Amino acid sequence: MVLVLAAGLSGCTSPTASPTTTPANQQITIIDSTGKVITLPRAAERIIVTNSDCAEVLIALGAKDKIVGITNTVANTPLMAANLGNVTSVGVWDNPSIEDIIALTPDVVISYASWKPKNLKQFQAANITLVALDCYKMDNLTSDIRTMGVLVGEEKNASAYAGFIENYMNIVKDRTANLTESEKPTVYWEQNRTKITSAGMGSGGDTLIRMAGGNNIAGNETQQYPEVSAEWIVRSNPQVIVRNVGYVKSEDYMKGVIAMVENRTGMSQVRAVKDGRVYVMSTTVAFGPKGFMGLLYMAKILHPDRFADVDPQKALDAYAEKFVPGANKDIYIYPIP
CATH class of the missing domain: 3.40.50.1980 (Nitrogenase molybdenum iron protein domain)
Known part of the structure; x- marks a missing residue:
């Protein structure tokens, strides 16, 4: 396994033998x-x-x-x-x-x-x-x-690629391993849908929050994407809000999304709004192959002291250079934690 650590993150790796590529005509x-x-x-x-x-x-x-x-x-x-x-x-x-x-x-x-x-x-x-x-x-x-x-x-390439992602996942895992329940901030995750929708048990958003050391306020909902109300959000009083969006072309758009969330009735009394901890994150890093970047950003949002040295953009730059050209060109989060 090949583990890659970009500049800006600390850690060590122990490479092991990589599998070979399957011969062309082998079952x-x-x-x-x-x-x-x-x-x-x-x-x-x-x-x-x-x-x-x-x-x-x-x-x-x-x-x-x-x-x-x-x-x-x-x-x-x-x-x-x-x-x-x-x-x-x-x-x-x-x-x-x-x-x-x-x-x-x-x-x-x-x-x-x-x-x-x-x-x-x-x-x-x-x-x-x-x-x-x-x-x-x-x-x-x-x-x-x-x-x-x-x-x-392409087993050899897959091992290198998976190892690159696992390296960042392990950094987050190691730094959040000893968190007590009281140290895990409560998080409201909102899906990019017409109706107000959160992330229930086992969904991608729920997984991201849990892996980053947070407590998903909708984590006990059995529906993966349950519809919720603004009143429920206010009653739950989350410490952090993350609104998921699709592809983003400008920071102004993200600012508008934050304003939409914060301007709902009663939201001015929610801790996340009071403390300036409302974020917008693009689907392209929240889930999928670039999800390691969303995980790093979520970890920085929830635990800024533990991840002060982590630069997700540098990690994504390395990803674009090694694996998917152009993957580091878009706007993925606002504000940057």
Whole structure:
């Protein structure tokens, strides 16, 4: 495993032997995120990917030339478009065109594990090999990366990539390991949705808060994304508020989102608002392959004294240089903790 530490973070690593790349004609077997065992006669050479997070992983593994088809969400992600160029679209991510997929003769189609395609029966009828990987939850991201490495015959690159991410995850884990419950700030996470929606048990936002040493006020909700009210937020009185947004083009937009949250009835009495601890974080670093950056930022937000020396931007610069060109160009958080 290759562990990489960017400037601005302290720590030590102990590299171990990396796995080799699978020979081109050797049979492979993987277990996807749903527990399904998939065997192929060789590593996949022609891939359709419906999941933009998995597309980013493929780019990082040096396997982007194996992508022969994408969906609308991948095509509409600026970073993916810049790295993939003109790749055939097979339609929408959760209901892609079976006819277009068949025409591209893929070895596999990679989709989300958490959201099955609406036309799953058509996939099965057409005998299309569907691999379900999420690549967006921090608690199983590196496992998904290593599985992807086997799938495309890039185990060595997958080990280096997963090790890079695990290095930062371990920094956060080590520095928050001895926190008492009273030292974990209460956090309200708000999803980027029309209705006021939080992050329930096991969701990506809940995982991020827990891993960074926080206490999610909606963490006991069994729905992953429960609708809540402004009154409930006020009653819960969180110490920190993080509002999730999509792709961001300006700080002014983020300032507007903060104003929207703070101007709700009663919010002026909430501790997070009083203390100036309301933040906006882009989905592109909150979840997915760049989620390690969101984790570092969340750790700095919740525990500024423990992470004063951590510079997430330097970590992302290293990520862009080593794995995904251009990944460090966007605006991801406001204000910067």
